Amino acid sequence: MQQIIDFMLELEKLKAVTRKVRPLGQTRYENPAEHSWQIALLAASLARHAETEIDIHRVIGMLLVHDIGEIDTGDTMVFVEEGWEQRKAAVALHAPWQWNERLVARRLAVGGWLDASSLHGVWQ
Secondary structure, eight states: OHHHHHHHHHHHGGGGOOOSOOOTTOSSOOOHHHHHHHHHHHHHHHGGGOSSOOOHHHHHHHHHHTTTTHHHHOOOOTTOOTTHHHHHHHHOSSOHHHHHHHHHHHHHHHTTOOSTTSTGGGGO
16 A cells, blocks of 8 residues: 555656646646646547557556656657757757656555556557
8 A cells, every 4th residue: 555655656756747738718827737737638529539458548648658757857858849959958868768768667666556457568
């Protein structure tokens, strides 16, 4: 039980990260926790419209953990072209996504989520 509590406390840090996107009609910027929650609900809502069968539990798992690395890196916007070199250097020198995956794995380890059937396993 303590491992789960520690995991939740670790994830609480995600609420302090500021994304570079504002929620519609708001002047404040959203945090990755809000973003992950909203896209997970979007996926759940759209699942019944998929032309092929999808594993919605896997999709939601991926969406819920995809930004955990931002606890360490801050918001990273890959679709913005300007400043890419500076962002890449800030995230990691040569393999930013592998580095981010290691950060996510470290956070998931706190919660005991590193086996193949867990949240980390959705990426395998």
